Amino acid sequence: MSRARQLKHKRVIEIEPTAPFNFDTTFHKPDHFPTSDNAWEPGVRWQTMLWQGKCLGLKFENRGTIAQPCVRLSIWSKQKLNRALVDGLITEITFRYNLQLDLAEFNRRFRADPQLGPIIRKWRGMRTFSAGSLYEYLIIAIMLQNCTVRRSVNMMQALYEKYGAVLKFDARTFYCMWSPEEIDRATEQELRGLKVGYRAKSIQRVTAAFVVNGIDEIELRGKSREEQRNTLLELYGIGPQSVGYILFDVFHHWDAMDHISPWEQIIYSKLFFSRNAEKPVSADRLMRLFAKRFSGYRMLAVHYIWEDLFWKRQHAKIEWLEKLIRL
DNA sequence: CATCAGGGCCCTG
């Protein structure tokens, strides 16, 4: 395990997201499986970030309102950061958290939808985010495959303990992501020792794609959705389900919905057709419904409804859902 | 104790 690094240098910046802006539903997603690189409580999110080869500690605090948003960002680092690096970091964070997103059209188009309208009003200004890089998201996507949430948590933790850095800042301790180069020389057996099973090979091959082939995330952002999709599908261990998440969360395609997996199909059947798990609606029929109701914003619309469900679950157990997600 | 399927994907036939 890596030695803990105390991050002593701190600087504070204020960011003004576009209004309306909902801090908590943007900076915390209760459906994400918990990882030890971040924490949240109302009005505050902590996380680590590997940026330009530096391990950083970040703290976001809500200093505004929905109509007049303001986010105070504290950045901890081992050494003092230069201006250019900080500027680049702010740009990147603004992108990853969609802080400049204009939701006006989305809000206007769906405010009359009987199901989505009330949720838009409740969570006005909610965005999506991908806190880490494309590489980090790919690793998480691999950890999600074919296992329960608890196992995903255990595997990710084992990887952090072996390859991540331990950062201390703001009187807290978190793990920070490794770079592809740091894990590139790990053997399949070494990875299997962390009980990731056959996913070891996917980790190796995806990592190699960044180290050897030099996948450039920033460049990929400029490509079309189809080009992005094809590039991602070429990666070993990355299929349509993982790509679907990435096109939405990492590349911000609000209409990206090419694939509905079985467990999502069951949840959608309940949410949109009041069907129980024994008699789910076909994926095709769900697709037709979304195309008709939410065209142009299919995934974002579903995300709002989905997140609303998982926020409710924070306060009260939802019996039918508990059975499906199996923590 | 044994058995099984899980928040996919690859590979084979």
Add this chain to the structure above:
DNA sequence: CAGGGCCCTGAT
């Protein structure tokens, strides 16, 4: 294009 195999783990 359908279906078996893959790792490990918790549920039964």
